[in-house]
Amino acid sequence: MADERTRLKRFTPVHRLWHLGLILVFMTLSVTGIAWMFFETPWGRGLANLFGGYVNVLEIHRTAGLVMLAGFTSHILYMIYRIDWKGFPRSLLGPETLVFQWVDVKGFFRHLGWVFGLNKLPHFDRWSWWEKFDYWAVWWGLIIIGVTGLMLYNPVLTSDYMPGWMLNVALWVHRIEAVLAMGYSFTAHFMIEHWRLGSFPFNAAMFDGTLDIEEAKHDHPEWIARLEKEGRLNEALVAPPPVPLRIFYFLFGYSIIFLGLFLLVFAIANAALLTLF
Amino acid sequence: MSIGRTIICLLVALLLTSPAFGQATGTPKDMAGTGYYRDQDTLPGAIRFYSQLPGGEGGLWGLGPSRQKIRRSSFKMDAHDEVADYSPEVRCKKCHIPQTKDLHYLRMGITCVQCHRSQPVAGVYHYYSSLNPIRRHAYVCAKCHEGATPSFASYMVHEPNPIAPETRGSFPLFYYVVWFMLILASGVFLFFLPYTALWWIRELVAKLKGRPDHG
Numbered sequence: 001m002a003d004e005r006t007r008l009k010r011f012t013p014v015h016r017l018w019h020l021g022l023i024l025v026f027m028t029l030s031v032t033g034i035a036w037m038f039f040e041t042p043w044g045r046g047l048a049n050l051f052g053g054y055v056n057v058l059e060i061h062r063t064a065g066l067v068m069l070a071g072f073t074s075h076i077l078y079m080i081y082r083i084d085w086k087g088f089p090r091s092l093l094g095p096e097t098l099v100f101q102w103v104d105v106k107g108f109f110r111h112l113g114w115v116f117g118l119n120k121l122p123h124f125d126r127w128s129w130w131e132k133f134d135y136w137a138v139w140w141g142l143i144i145i146g147v148t149g150l151m152l153y154n155p156v157l158t159s160d161y162m163p164g165w166m167l168n169v170a171l172w173v174h175r176i177e178a179v180l181a182m183g184y185s186f187t188a189h190f191m192i193e194h195w196r197l198g199s200f201p202f203n204a205a206m207f208d209g210t211l212d213i214e215e216a217k218h219d220h221p222e223w224i225a226r227l228e229k230e231g232r233l234n235e236a237l238v239a240p241p242p243v244p245l246r247i248f249y250f251l252f253g254y255s256i257i258f259l260g261l262f263l264l265v266f267a268i269a270n271a272a273l274l275t276l277f
Numbered sequence: 278m279s280i281g282r283t284i285i286c287l288l289v290a291l292l293l294t295s296p297a298f299g300q301a302t303g304t305p306k307d308m309a310g311t312g313y314y315r316d317q318d319t320l321p322g323a324i325r326f327y328s329q330l331p332g333g334e335g336g337l338w339g340l341g342p343s344r345q346k347i348r349r350s351s352f353k354m355d356a357h358d359e360v361a362d363y364s365p366e367v368r369c370k371k372c373h374i375p376q377t378k379d380l381h382y383l384r385m386g387i388t389c390v391q392c393h394r395s396q397p398v399a400g401v402y403h404y405y406s407s408l409n410p411i412r413r414h415a416y417v418c419a420k421c422h423e424g425a426t427p428s429f430a431s432y433m434v435h436e437p438n439p440i441a442p443e444t445r446g447s448f449p450l451f452y453y454v455v456w457f458m459l460i461l462a463s464g465v466f467l468f469f470l471p472y473t474a475l476w477w478i479r480e481l482v483a484k485l486k487g488r489p490d491h492g
Contacts, residue, residue, distance in 0.1 A: 040383050054384070115472070115479045121491050137465075144458075156422055159429035160317065163326075165341050165448070167432045172439055172455045180462035188469040197480045221491060275378050 005237040007210035008224070010126075018075060019206045022138070023256055025068045030182050032061040034263055037175065041273045043266050065149045072142050095125035095226065100136070104129040125222040130192060141181045148174040182267075186260035194257065207249040208241045313415045318427050326427035327411045340450035342433055347402065354405070355397035365396045376435045392417045392434075 011019075031047060035057045038044025048057045084091035092099045108129040110122035148170040151158045155167050193203050198215050205211045216224055227233040240246065317323065325338060350356045357363040369389040370377050381387045392408060393399075399406035407416045410430065418425035437444045439455035 036384075115475050117479070121483075123491060155432070156424050156426065156429050159426055159432070162428075163338070163341055164426075164429040164432040165451075168342075168436045168448075169451050169454050172451070173458050176455070176458040176462050180458075180465060183462075184465060184469065188473050191473045191477065196477060197484055275383065276380075 004239045006213050007208075007238050007240055008213055008216050008227075009209065009236045009238055010205055010211045011209040013209065014078070016206060016209050018071065021071050022068075025064050025071065026181075026185070027256060027259060028064040029061060029068065030178075030263055031259070032057045032064065033178055034182075034267055036061065037178075038267065038270050038274065040275065041270045043270050062153055065146075065153070068142070069146050069150070072146065095127075095223070098127055098132050098135050100129075100132055104132060123222040123225075124220050125226065126220060128219060134189060137181075137184065141177060145174055145177045145181065148177070182260070182263065186264040190257055190260065194253075202250050202253050204246065204249045204253070207253065208245070210238055210240070213237070313419075315426070323427060326431050337450075340448075340453075341431075342437075342448040342451070345447050348400075351400035351402045353400045354403050356400040356403075357398060379435055381434050391420075 032051060035044055035047035035051065036054060039048055039054055048054050051057045051060055091097075093101055103125075107122050107124060110119060111129065113119040114121045151162075151167065151170040152174060155164070158167065193199060193206075194201065198218050203211075203215070211220075213224075224233065227236055241249075318326075325343075350359060373389070376389075377383070381392075393401075394407055399408075401408040401413075403409065407413070410427065414425045414427045414430035418430045422429065433448070437448055437451070439448075439451050440459065444452040
């Protein structure tokens with residue numbers, strides 16, 4: 001029996017649900033936002049027509065934006081609930097939290113050194129520097145894109161609280177942050193999480209909540225060592241999910257990956273046709 | 278009243294009519310009115326939105342589009358009267374190319390005359406122009422944006438190129454914020470794209486060597 005338990009518990013059902021929700025809302029916002037951004041090109045008009053033209057595309061974009069902000073709010077409330085306030089602020093530190101610490105700065109530079117063949121691969125604990133970056137990038141992105149998105153949601157109302165020309169600024173900030181978020185997710189995030197040799201072709205950790213023990217030994221040896229030392233490794237090991245579920249995760253994941261790559265390739269191909277300057 | 282005096286009265290009335298009314302496509306009321314205001318639109322600070330000549334201001338206001346260069350023709354009844362080869366038959370786009378690169382024109386298909394009205398096209402700061410800041414919100418913006426306010430009407434439909442050096446002087450906040458975002462975004466791409474590629478190659482090298490990488 002013990003042989004079947006090849007995966008290490010990593011994400012709770014709540015974490016996975018948020019990530020799934022984030023994927024669905026992010027992709028809805030990406031498709032509708034790109035359709036609007038490229039509306040003057042035949043490709044953009046085609047995308048918009050799938051949603052019933054630009055009026056509907058904008059309406060869906062606005063509604064999905066509110067859903068995303070609601071999800072972000074619920075995440076912040078969850079975080080406030082989960083923080084150990086008795087031990088605060090020391091409880092924010094340690095290997096189990098996503099807070100950037102000195103160890104991440106060291107981890108980053110040692111990883112950089114490893115890529116250039118200067119030293120051995122550093123031993124990461126539960127969260128490596130790039131996983132923390134991924135997490136906080138969503139925070140900074142949601143704050144920037146959420147504030148500007150809310151400003152643009154009802155421009156007439158917004159201009160009661162600030163000069164109307166702030167909307168010129170907000171729209172460009174919204175666009176650039178959108179390009180950054182999509183560009184990063186559809187290249188670096190997919191590459192790091194799914195296409196590195198150890199993870200290729202698909203890393204289902206965020207979907208089934210567990211990480212393959214061999215992958216964990218490569219990317220998070222310090223975490224395994226710590227679990228072993230604390231005598232918690234055995235209870236953290238689980239069997240892989242049933243095959244139909246794994247097939248479903250794979251198909252869902254790759255349909256999202258292909259949608260992202262489709263948007264990326266066609267957006268780059270059509271970028272020269274935009275005449276917004 | 279004799280017929281002769283009636284004719285003289287009519288002639289005087291015709292001659293005294295402001296030439297500005299000649300451009301009217303709407304009613305004269307449109308031209309003379311100063312729009313619709315709510316209480317907050319008439320508070321002391323709100324005067325900035327109606328100012329005929331934007332000037333340097335402190336604080337956030339100084340970072341806005343307050344130092345735009347305004348052409349003399351923007352105050353004229355006929356903005357084109359000094360343009361030698363001007364003809365109403367020529368499409369606006371032939372000369373005003375930068376003014377066609379914005380959301381209103383490109384995405385919404387709004388034509389020039391829907392805001393600037395027909396011939397002769399008045400300068401936007403001419404007293405009777407429908408685009409004069411004292412009435413722009415009510416007579417132009419509110420045609421589509423219900424409840425448009427003077428503040429809302431200070432949105433720049435023909436916005437400058439945010440990264441152009443001139444914009445640093447004419448609309449500083451726009452220039453600095455857009456540059457900040459561009460540097461942030463390109464910084465992320467310039468680091469992560471080459472880095473993930475090198476990382477991938479490094480893992481391949483380790484696999485081919487068949488040695489554990491850990492120290």
